[in-house]
Amino acid sequence: MSQTTSDAPVRRQRAQIKVRTLRTDRWWLAPLLTFLGLSAFLVYGVWAIFDTPYYVPGAEYIAPFSSPCLATSCPEGARLFGLAPFGDWYTLPPGLLILGLPGGFRLTCYYYRKSYYRSFWLSPPACAVQEPHGKYTGETRLPLIMQNIHRYFFYAAIVIGAILSYDAILALVHKPLGLGSWILLLNAVLIVAYTLSCHSCRHITAGRLNHFSRHPVRYRAWTFVSKLNAKHQPLAWASMFSVMGADFYVRLVAKGIIAFPYA
Amino acid sequence: MSYKAKFKVWRGEGGEGKLEDFTVEVNEGEVVLDIIHRLQATQAPDLAVRWNCKAGKCGSCSMEINGKPRLGCMTRMSTFAEDETITVTPMRTFPVIKDLVTDVSFNYQKAREIPSFTPPQGVRPGEYRMQQVDVERSQEFRKCIECFMCNNICHVIRDHEENKPAFAGPRFLMRIAELDMHPYDVADRQESAQEEHGLGYCNITKCCTEVCPEHIKITDNALIPMKERVVDRKYDPLVWLGNKIFRRPK
Structure with missing residues:
Protein backbone atom coordinates (compact mmCIF):
# COMPACT_ATOMS: atom_id res chain seq x y z
CA MET A 1 0.00 0.00 0.00
CA SER A 2 1.33 3.45 -0.88
CA GLN A 3 2.38 5.81 1.90
CA THR A 4 1.07 9.38 1.94
CA THR A 5 3.76 11.81 3.05
CA SER A 6 2.91 14.89 5.07
CA ASP A 7 3.55 17.30 2.19
CA ALA A 8 1.80 15.31 -0.51
CA PRO A 9 -0.87 17.32 -2.38
CA VAL A 10 -3.55 14.74 -1.58
CA ARG A 11 -3.21 15.60 2.11
CA ARG A 12 -4.33 19.11 1.38
CA GLN A 13 -7.80 17.98 0.38
CA ARG A 14 -10.88 17.61 2.50
CA ALA A 15 -13.32 14.75 2.10
CA GLN A 16 -15.36 15.52 -0.99
CA ILE A 17 -18.98 15.18 0.08
CA LYS A 18 -21.47 16.84 -2.21
CA VAL A 19 -24.39 17.40 0.16
CA ARG A 20 -24.77 20.51 2.35
CA THR A 21 -25.14 18.41 5.45
CA LEU A 22 -25.44 14.80 6.53
CA ARG A 23 -27.46 15.73 9.60
CA THR A 24 -30.57 13.62 9.98
CA ASP A 25 -32.32 15.60 12.73
CA ARG A 26 -34.70 18.52 12.19
CA TRP A 27 -31.91 21.11 12.17
CA TRP A 28 -34.08 23.54 10.19
CA LEU A 29 -36.75 23.82 12.89
CA ALA A 30 -34.89 26.14 15.30
CA PRO A 31 -33.89 28.72 12.65
CA LEU A 32 -37.41 28.61 11.19
CA LEU A 33 -39.05 29.26 14.57
CA THR A 34 -36.51 31.99 15.29
CA PHE A 35 -37.23 33.60 11.92
CA LEU A 36 -40.97 33.56 12.60
CA GLY A 37 -40.58 34.88 16.16
CA LEU A 38 -38.28 37.75 15.23
CA SER A 39 -40.36 38.62 12.16
CA ALA A 40 -43.50 38.79 14.31
CA PHE A 41 -41.70 41.18 16.67
CA LEU A 42 -40.59 43.41 13.80
CA VAL A 43 -44.05 43.52 12.22
CA TYR A 44 -45.69 44.24 15.56
CA GLY A 45 -43.13 46.95 16.34
CA VAL A 46 -43.81 48.80 13.07
CA TRP A 47 -47.56 48.57 13.63
CA ALA A 48 -47.26 49.74 17.25
CA ILE A 49 -45.21 52.81 16.35
CA PHE A 50 -48.02 54.19 14.21
CA ASP A 51 -50.93 52.95 16.31
CA THR A 52 -52.88 55.25 18.63
CA PRO A 53 -54.10 55.42 21.37
CA TYR A 54 -51.41 54.06 23.64
CA TYR A 55 -52.32 55.64 26.99
CA VAL A 56 -55.06 54.88 29.54
CA PRO A 57 -55.78 57.95 31.68
CA GLY A 58 -56.80 57.28 35.28
CA ALA A 59 -55.13 53.88 35.37
CA GLU A 60 -51.96 55.56 34.06
CA TYR A 61 -51.14 52.70 31.74
CA ILE A 62 -48.77 53.59 28.94
CA ALA A 63 -47.86 51.14 26.22
CA PRO A 64 -44.14 50.19 26.50
CA PHE A 65 -43.51 50.85 22.79
CA SER A 66 -44.55 54.49 23.32
CA SER A 67 -42.73 55.11 26.60
CA PRO A 68 -41.15 57.48 27.43
CA CYS A 69 -43.41 59.95 25.67
CA LEU A 70 -41.34 63.08 25.10
CA ALA A 71 -43.33 65.37 22.79
CA THR A 72 -46.29 67.69 23.26
CA SER A 73 -48.25 65.47 20.90
CA CYS A 74 -48.36 62.94 23.77
CA PRO A 75 -51.39 63.14 26.08
CA GLU A 76 -50.44 65.22 29.11
CA GLY A 77 -50.58 62.35 31.60
CA ALA A 78 -48.45 60.16 29.33
CA ARG A 79 -45.47 62.50 29.35
CA LEU A 80 -42.50 61.39 31.42
CA PHE A 81 -42.55 63.50 34.62
CA GLY A 82 -44.95 65.82 32.77
CA LEU A 83 -42.12 67.01 30.52
CA ALA A 84 -42.13 67.32 26.75
CA PRO A 85 -38.55 68.19 25.81
CA PHE A 86 -39.20 67.72 22.11
CA GLY A 87 -41.87 70.41 22.15
CA ASP A 88 -44.61 70.82 19.60
CA TRP A 89 -42.40 70.88 16.50
CA TYR A 90 -42.17 67.10 16.66
CA THR A 91 -45.31 65.65 15.11
CA LEU A 92 -44.24 62.10 14.22
CA PRO A 93 -45.28 59.19 16.45
CA PRO A 94 -43.53 59.46 19.85
CA GLY A 95 -42.36 55.84 19.69
CA LEU A 96 -40.02 56.74 16.82
CA LEU A 97 -38.04 58.99 19.19
CA ILE A 98 -36.94 56.24 21.53
CA LEU A 99 -37.42 52.82 19.96
CA GLY A 100 -34.01 53.01 18.31
CA LEU A 101 -32.42 52.57 21.73
CA PRO A 102 -34.01 49.31 22.92
CA GLY A 103 -34.12 48.21 19.27
CA GLY A 104 -30.40 48.85 18.89
CA PHE A 105 -29.75 47.04 22.16
CA ARG A 106 -31.48 43.93 20.86
CA LEU A 107 -30.01 44.27 17.38
CA THR A 108 -26.44 44.28 18.69
CA CYS A 109 -27.10 41.80 21.55
CA TYR A 110 -24.80 38.79 21.42
CA TYR A 111 -27.74 36.39 21.64
CA TYR A 112 -29.82 38.09 18.95
CA ARG A 113 -26.77 38.26 16.72
CA LYS A 114 -26.51 34.49 16.90
CA SER A 115 -30.20 34.08 16.21
CA TYR A 116 -30.50 36.36 13.21
CA TYR A 117 -27.16 35.37 11.70
CA ARG A 118 -28.53 31.85 11.73
CA SER A 119 -32.16 32.38 10.83
CA PHE A 120 -32.10 35.42 8.51
CA TRP A 121 -28.61 35.37 7.01
CA LEU A 122 -28.10 31.58 7.17
CA SER A 123 -24.53 32.08 8.25
CA PRO A 124 -24.75 29.22 9.09
CA PRO A 125 -28.41 28.11 9.30
CA ALA A 126 -27.40 25.43 11.81
CA CYS A 127 -24.20 23.81 13.02
CA ALA A 128 -22.55 21.58 10.40
CA VAL A 129 -24.93 22.82 7.70
CA GLN A 130 -23.12 24.54 4.87
CA GLU A 131 -23.96 28.22 4.47
CA PRO A 132 -24.97 29.50 1.02
CA HIS A 133 -22.53 32.44 0.86
CA GLY A 134 -19.40 32.36 -1.24
CA LYS A 135 -17.50 34.82 0.95
CA TYR A 136 -17.44 35.56 4.65
CA THR A 137 -15.75 38.36 6.58
CA GLY A 138 -17.78 38.22 9.80
CA GLU A 139 -17.65 41.28 12.02
CA THR A 140 -14.32 42.52 10.71
CA ARG A 141 -15.60 45.36 8.54
CA LEU A 142 -18.53 47.72 8.00
CA PRO A 143 -21.38 47.41 8.64
CA LEU A 144 -21.04 44.49 11.07
CA ILE A 145 -18.03 45.94 12.87
CA MET A 146 -20.57 48.38 14.34
CA GLN A 147 -21.83 45.52 16.54
CA ASN A 148 -18.99 46.58 18.82
CA ILE A 149 -21.02 49.56 20.08
CA HIS A 150 -23.33 47.18 21.95
CA ARG A 151 -22.29 48.50 25.36
CA TYR A 152 -23.55 52.01 24.50
CA PHE A 153 -26.97 50.58 23.71
CA PHE A 154 -26.71 48.74 27.01
CA TYR A 155 -26.30 52.04 28.87
CA ALA A 156 -29.41 53.37 27.08
CA ALA A 157 -31.31 50.15 27.78
CA ILE A 158 -30.67 50.58 31.51
CA VAL A 159 -32.41 53.97 31.32
CA ILE A 160 -35.31 52.54 29.31
CA GLY A 161 -35.64 49.67 31.81
CA ALA A 162 -35.79 52.17 34.66
CA ILE A 163 -38.50 54.16 32.87
CA LEU A 164 -40.61 51.06 32.21
CA SER A 165 -40.24 50.14 35.89
CA TYR A 166 -41.38 53.66 36.84
CA ASP A 167 -44.39 53.29 34.49
CA ALA A 168 -45.31 49.99 36.12
CA ILE A 169 -45.03 51.40 39.65
CA LEU A 170 -47.09 54.44 38.64
CA ALA A 171 -49.79 52.14 37.25
CA LEU A 172 -49.73 50.04 40.43
CA VAL A 173 -50.13 53.16 42.56
CA HIS A 174 -53.10 54.37 40.53
CA LYS A 175 -54.75 51.00 39.93
CA PRO A 176 -53.31 48.36 42.25
CA LEU A 177 -56.00 45.83 41.33
CA GLY A 178 -55.71 46.42 37.62
CA LEU A 179 -54.57 43.48 35.53
CA GLY A 180 -52.69 45.92 33.32
CA SER A 181 -50.62 47.16 36.28
CA TRP A 182 -49.37 43.66 36.98
CA ILE A 183 -48.75 42.93 33.31
CA LEU A 184 -46.65 46.10 33.11
CA LEU A 185 -44.79 45.10 36.27
CA LEU A 186 -44.03 41.60 34.95
CA ASN A 187 -42.82 43.13 31.71
CA ALA A 188 -40.57 45.59 33.55
CA VAL A 189 -39.04 42.78 35.62
CA LEU A 190 -38.30 40.72 32.51
CA ILE A 191 -36.91 43.71 30.61
CA VAL A 192 -34.60 44.64 33.50
CA ALA A 193 -33.50 41.01 33.95
CA TYR A 194 -32.75 40.70 30.23
CA THR A 195 -30.83 43.99 30.29
CA LEU A 196 -28.75 43.02 33.32
CA SER A 197 -27.99 39.58 31.89
CA CYS A 198 -26.24 41.21 28.92
CA HIS A 199 -22.68 40.15 28.12
CA SER A 200 -21.55 43.78 28.10
CA CYS A 201 -22.98 44.24 31.60
CA ARG A 202 -21.04 41.16 32.69
CA HIS A 203 -17.88 42.66 31.25
CA ILE A 204 -18.46 46.07 32.80
CA THR A 205 -19.11 44.72 36.31
CA ALA A 206 -15.78 42.90 36.55
CA GLY A 207 -15.23 40.87 33.38
CA ARG A 208 -12.48 43.21 32.30
CA LEU A 209 -10.50 42.57 35.50
CA ASN A 210 -7.85 39.88 35.96
CA HIS A 211 -7.65 40.15 39.74
CA PHE A 212 -11.11 39.45 41.13
CA SER A 213 -9.65 39.11 44.63
CA ARG A 214 -8.68 42.79 44.68
CA HIS A 215 -12.25 43.88 43.85
CA PRO A 216 -14.62 41.77 45.98
CA VAL A 217 -17.70 43.95 45.42
CA ARG A 218 -17.29 43.98 41.66
CA TYR A 219 -16.59 40.26 41.75
CA ARG A 220 -19.85 39.63 43.57
CA ALA A 221 -21.68 41.75 41.00
CA TRP A 222 -19.98 39.77 38.22
CA THR A 223 -21.02 36.49 39.86
CA PHE A 224 -24.63 37.67 40.02
CA VAL A 225 -24.63 38.91 36.43
CA SER A 226 -22.94 35.68 35.29
CA LYS A 227 -25.82 33.67 36.75
CA LEU A 228 -28.30 35.87 34.91
CA ASN A 229 -26.13 35.74 31.80
CA ALA A 230 -26.51 31.96 31.64
CA LYS A 231 -30.25 32.65 31.09
CA HIS A 232 -29.71 35.38 28.51
CA GLN A 233 -31.40 33.50 25.68
CA PRO A 234 -34.62 32.60 27.54
CA LEU A 235 -34.73 36.11 29.02
CA ALA A 236 -34.35 37.59 25.53
CA TRP A 237 -37.38 35.66 24.30
CA ALA A 238 -39.43 36.11 27.46
CA SER A 239 -38.87 39.87 27.54
CA MET A 240 -39.56 40.17 23.80
CA PHE A 241 -42.93 38.47 24.13
CA SER A 242 -43.73 40.26 27.38
CA VAL A 243 -43.10 43.69 25.87
CA MET A 244 -45.28 42.82 22.88
CA GLY A 245 -47.98 41.36 25.13
CA ALA A 246 -47.98 44.28 27.58
CA ASP A 247 -47.99 46.81 24.76
CA PHE A 248 -50.87 45.10 22.97
CA TYR A 249 -52.86 44.78 26.19
CA VAL A 250 -52.55 48.49 27.02
CA ARG A 251 -53.60 49.44 23.50
CA LEU A 252 -56.66 47.20 23.72
CA VAL A 253 -57.62 48.82 27.05
CA ALA A 254 -56.96 52.28 25.61
CA LYS A 255 -59.24 51.51 22.64
CA GLY A 256 -61.97 50.21 24.95
CA ILE A 257 -61.84 46.71 23.48
CA ILE A 258 -60.93 45.35 26.91
CA ALA A 259 -63.18 47.12 29.38
CA PHE A 260 -63.87 44.97 32.46
CA PRO A 261 -63.50 46.76 35.84
CA TYR A 262 -60.16 45.23 36.78
CA ALA A 263 -58.63 45.54 33.30
CA MET B 1 -29.16 -7.86 23.05
CA ASP B 103 -4.54 15.96 9.03
CA VAL B 104 -5.09 18.38 11.92
CA SER B 105 -1.74 20.15 11.60
CA PHE B 106 -3.62 23.41 10.88
CA ASN B 107 -4.32 23.46 14.60
CA TYR B 108 -0.71 22.93 15.62
CA GLN B 109 0.32 25.72 13.30
CA LYS B 110 -2.20 28.06 14.94
CA ALA B 111 -1.04 26.99 18.41
CA ARG B 112 2.53 27.93 17.53
CA GLU B 113 1.45 31.40 16.42
CA ILE B 114 0.25 32.32 19.93
CA PRO B 115 2.99 33.63 22.24
CA SER B 116 3.25 31.48 25.33
CA PHE B 117 2.54 32.60 28.91
CA THR B 118 4.53 35.76 29.60
CA PRO B 119 5.09 36.59 33.29
CA PRO B 120 6.21 40.05 34.42
CA GLN B 121 9.92 40.72 34.45
CA GLY B 122 11.50 40.03 37.80
CA VAL B 123 8.91 37.47 38.90
CA ARG B 124 10.39 34.01 38.82
CA PRO B 125 8.61 30.65 38.85
CA GLY B 126 7.75 29.87 42.45
CA GLU B 127 7.03 33.49 43.22
CA TYR B 128 3.57 33.62 41.68
CA ARG B 129 0.89 34.23 44.30
CA MET B 130 -2.65 33.93 43.00
CA GLN B 131 -6.03 33.56 44.64
CA GLN B 132 -8.17 30.68 43.41
CA VAL B 133 -10.86 33.17 42.48
CA ASP B 134 -8.43 34.88 40.09
CA VAL B 135 -7.52 31.77 38.13
CA GLU B 136 -10.66 29.67 38.11
CA ARG B 137 -12.13 31.50 35.15
CA SER B 138 -9.30 30.39 32.89
CA GLN B 139 -9.15 26.94 34.48
CA GLU B 140 -12.39 26.11 32.67
CA PHE B 141 -10.54 26.48 29.37
CA ARG B 142 -7.82 24.07 30.48
CA LYS B 143 -10.34 21.24 30.37
CA CYS B 144 -9.87 21.33 26.58
CA ILE B 145 -8.81 17.92 25.24
CA GLU B 146 -7.89 19.31 21.82
CA CYS B 147 -10.27 17.16 19.85
CA PHE B 148 -10.54 20.15 17.47
CA MET B 149 -14.23 19.60 16.94
CA CYS B 150 -14.85 23.28 17.70
CA ASN B 151 -12.49 24.33 14.95
CA ASN B 152 -13.99 21.69 12.70
CA ILE B 153 -17.56 22.92 13.09
CA CYS B 154 -16.79 26.64 12.96
CA HIS B 155 -18.31 27.81 9.68
CA VAL B 156 -15.68 30.55 9.34
CA ILE B 157 -13.20 27.94 8.14
CA ARG B 158 -15.47 24.95 7.55
CA ASP B 159 -17.30 26.75 4.74
CA HIS B 160 -14.50 29.16 3.78
CA GLU B 161 -11.10 27.56 3.33
CA GLU B 162 -9.73 30.98 2.34
CA ASN B 163 -10.19 32.23 5.91
CA LYS B 164 -7.79 29.72 7.40
CA PRO B 165 -4.69 31.96 7.29
CA ALA B 166 -6.50 34.79 9.10
CA PHE B 167 -8.55 32.86 11.65
CA ALA B 168 -7.23 30.84 14.57
CA GLY B 169 -10.55 29.17 15.32
CA PRO B 170 -12.41 28.94 18.63
CA ARG B 171 -9.92 26.58 20.24
CA PHE B 172 -7.06 29.04 19.95
CA LEU B 173 -9.08 32.19 20.51
CA MET B 174 -10.04 30.48 23.77
CA ARG B 175 -6.34 29.93 24.46
CA ILE B 176 -5.73 33.65 23.92
CA ALA B 177 -8.61 34.47 26.30
CA GLU B 178 -7.16 32.08 28.88
CA LEU B 179 -3.82 33.87 28.78
CA ASP B 180 -5.35 37.34 28.66
CA MET B 181 -7.37 36.59 31.81
CA HIS B 182 -4.34 35.19 33.63
CA PRO B 183 -3.34 37.47 36.54
CA TYR B 184 0.37 37.11 35.76
CA ASP B 185 0.37 37.32 31.98
CA VAL B 186 1.62 40.66 30.67
CA ALA B 187 1.69 40.06 26.91
CA ASP B 188 -0.60 42.15 24.73
CA ARG B 189 -3.25 39.66 23.69
CA GLN B 190 -6.13 41.95 22.81
CA GLU B 191 -4.68 43.73 19.82
CA SER B 192 -3.29 40.52 18.36
CA ALA B 193 -6.55 38.60 18.99
CA GLN B 194 -8.32 40.98 16.64
CA GLU B 195 -5.58 41.79 14.14
CA GLU B 196 -3.60 38.56 13.89
CA HIS B 197 -5.90 35.77 15.03
CA GLY B 198 -9.19 36.89 13.50
CA LEU B 199 -11.48 37.32 16.51
CA GLY B 200 -13.63 39.65 14.40
CA TYR B 201 -14.51 36.76 12.10
CA CYS B 202 -16.40 35.06 14.92
CA ASN B 203 -20.11 35.81 14.62
CA ILE B 204 -20.88 34.00 17.89
CA THR B 205 -23.24 31.42 16.44
CA LYS B 206 -22.10 29.12 19.26
CA CYS B 207 -21.54 25.92 17.29
CA CYS B 208 -18.19 25.53 19.06
CA THR B 209 -19.98 25.48 22.41
CA GLU B 210 -22.59 23.03 21.12
CA VAL B 211 -20.03 20.41 20.10
CA CYS B 212 -17.51 20.71 22.93
CA PRO B 213 -17.33 17.27 24.61
CA GLU B 214 -15.97 18.90 27.77
CA HIS B 215 -18.95 21.30 27.87
CA ILE B 216 -16.71 24.33 27.98
CA LYS B 217 -18.74 27.50 27.44
CA ILE B 218 -16.38 28.63 24.71
CA THR B 219 -18.54 31.41 23.33
CA ASP B 220 -19.97 32.87 26.53
CA ASN B 221 -16.90 32.55 28.72
CA ALA B 222 -14.02 32.99 26.28
CA LEU B 223 -14.93 34.48 22.91
CA ILE B 224 -17.48 37.09 23.98
CA PRO B 225 -15.42 38.28 27.00
CA MET B 226 -12.45 38.53 24.63
CA LYS B 227 -14.53 40.51 22.15
CA GLU B 228 -15.52 42.86 24.98
CA ARG B 229 -11.86 43.29 25.95
CA VAL B 230 -11.06 44.13 22.34
CA VAL B 231 -13.87 46.71 22.38
CA ASP B 232 -12.24 48.25 25.47
CA ARG B 233 -9.01 48.45 23.60
CA LYS B 234 -10.06 49.47 20.11
CA TYR B 235 -13.64 50.67 19.83
CA ASP B 236 -14.72 52.35 23.06
CA PRO B 237 -13.58 55.99 23.28
CA LEU B 238 -14.75 56.32 26.89
CA VAL B 239 -12.61 53.43 28.09
CA TRP B 240 -9.70 54.74 26.04
CA LEU B 241 -10.09 58.16 27.65
CA GLY B 242 -10.45 56.61 31.11
CA ASN B 243 -7.27 54.65 30.61
CA LYS B 244 -5.46 57.82 29.58
CA ILE B 245 -6.67 59.91 32.51
CA PHE B 246 -6.69 57.31 35.29
CA ARG B 247 -4.59 54.25 35.89
CA ARG B 248 -7.41 51.75 35.67
CA PRO B 249 -7.12 48.56 37.69
CA LYS B 250 -6.63 45.27 35.86
Missing part, protein backbone atom coordinates in the same frame (compact mmCIF):
# COMPACT_ATOMS: atom_id res chain seq x y z
CA SER B 2 -27.37 -7.59 19.75
CA TYR B 3 -28.65 -6.50 16.36
CA LYS B 4 -27.36 -5.74 12.89
CA ALA B 5 -26.92 -2.03 12.20
CA LYS B 6 -26.55 -0.32 8.85
CA PHE B 7 -23.52 1.95 8.53
CA LYS B 8 -22.28 4.26 5.79
CA VAL B 9 -18.60 5.00 6.28
CA TRP B 10 -16.62 7.46 4.16
CA ARG B 11 -13.60 5.74 2.69
CA GLY B 12 -10.88 7.24 0.56
CA GLU B 13 -7.52 8.94 0.46
CA GLY B 14 -6.86 12.62 0.04
CA GLY B 15 -10.16 14.20 -0.86
CA GLU B 16 -11.30 11.42 -3.15
CA GLY B 17 -13.54 8.78 -1.74
CA LYS B 18 -17.12 7.75 -1.16
CA LEU B 19 -19.55 6.45 1.42
CA GLU B 20 -19.47 2.66 1.62
CA ASP B 21 -22.30 0.56 3.04
CA PHE B 22 -21.77 -1.96 5.82
CA THR B 23 -24.03 -4.11 7.93
CA VAL B 24 -22.40 -4.84 11.25
CA GLU B 25 -23.23 -6.41 14.58
CA VAL B 26 -23.95 -4.12 17.54
CA ASN B 27 -24.00 -5.31 21.15
CA GLU B 28 -25.46 -3.70 24.24
CA GLY B 29 -23.35 -0.92 25.75
CA GLU B 30 -21.23 -0.31 22.66
CA VAL B 31 -20.18 3.01 21.22
CA VAL B 32 -19.61 4.01 17.59
CA LEU B 33 -15.85 3.49 17.90
CA ASP B 34 -16.50 -0.14 18.93
CA ILE B 35 -18.44 -0.64 15.72
CA ILE B 36 -15.68 0.93 13.64
CA HIS B 37 -13.24 -1.47 15.30
CA ARG B 38 -15.56 -4.39 14.55
CA LEU B 39 -15.62 -3.30 10.90
CA GLN B 40 -11.83 -3.32 10.92
CA ALA B 41 -11.78 -6.77 12.48
CA THR B 42 -14.39 -8.38 10.25
CA GLN B 43 -14.95 -6.55 6.97
CA ALA B 44 -12.50 -3.72 6.26
CA PRO B 45 -9.07 -4.46 7.74
CA ASP B 46 -7.51 -1.39 6.08
CA LEU B 47 -10.11 1.07 7.43
CA ALA B 48 -8.14 3.91 9.01
CA VAL B 49 -9.32 5.52 12.24
CA ARG B 50 -7.39 7.52 14.81
CA TRP B 51 -8.08 6.62 18.42
CA ASN B 52 -6.30 6.31 21.70
CA CYS B 53 -7.87 6.39 25.16
CA LYS B 54 -11.46 5.28 24.47
CA ALA B 55 -12.47 7.38 27.46
CA GLY B 56 -13.25 10.78 25.95
CA LYS B 57 -10.08 12.37 27.24
CA CYS B 58 -7.50 12.17 24.46
CA GLY B 59 -9.53 13.85 21.71
CA SER B 60 -8.23 11.50 19.03
CA CYS B 61 -11.38 9.87 17.67
CA SER B 62 -13.13 13.04 16.47
CA MET B 63 -15.33 12.21 13.49
CA GLU B 64 -18.71 13.21 12.11
CA ILE B 65 -21.58 10.92 12.98
CA ASN B 66 -24.83 11.58 11.13
CA GLY B 67 -23.35 14.90 10.08
CA LYS B 68 -22.43 16.13 13.57
CA PRO B 69 -18.91 16.26 14.98
CA ARG B 70 -18.69 13.74 17.81
CA LEU B 71 -16.13 11.66 19.65
CA GLY B 72 -16.55 8.09 18.38
CA CYS B 73 -15.75 6.70 21.81
CA MET B 74 -18.41 8.79 23.56
CA THR B 75 -21.29 8.26 21.14
CA ARG B 76 -23.42 5.43 22.42
CA MET B 77 -25.13 3.18 19.91
CA SER B 78 -28.19 3.19 22.18
CA THR B 79 -28.83 6.81 21.11
CA PHE B 80 -29.74 5.59 17.61
CA ALA B 81 -32.77 3.62 16.49
CA GLU B 82 -31.96 0.05 15.50
CA ASP B 83 -33.28 0.57 11.97
CA GLU B 84 -31.39 3.85 11.51
CA THR B 85 -28.56 4.07 9.00
CA ILE B 86 -25.61 5.71 10.69
CA THR B 87 -23.29 7.79 8.55
CA VAL B 88 -19.68 8.22 9.66
CA THR B 89 -17.34 10.63 7.89
CA PRO B 90 -14.03 12.30 8.72
CA MET B 91 -14.00 15.88 10.02
CA ARG B 92 -14.95 18.09 7.08
CA THR B 93 -12.71 21.09 7.80
CA PHE B 94 -9.35 19.33 7.66
CA PRO B 95 -7.64 17.45 4.84
CA VAL B 96 -8.11 13.71 4.80
CA ILE B 97 -5.14 11.41 5.13
CA LYS B 98 -7.13 8.21 4.83
CA ASP B 99 -10.71 7.20 5.60
CA LEU B 100 -11.62 8.73 8.97
CA VAL B 101 -8.16 10.11 9.72
CA THR B 102 -7.63 13.81 9.03
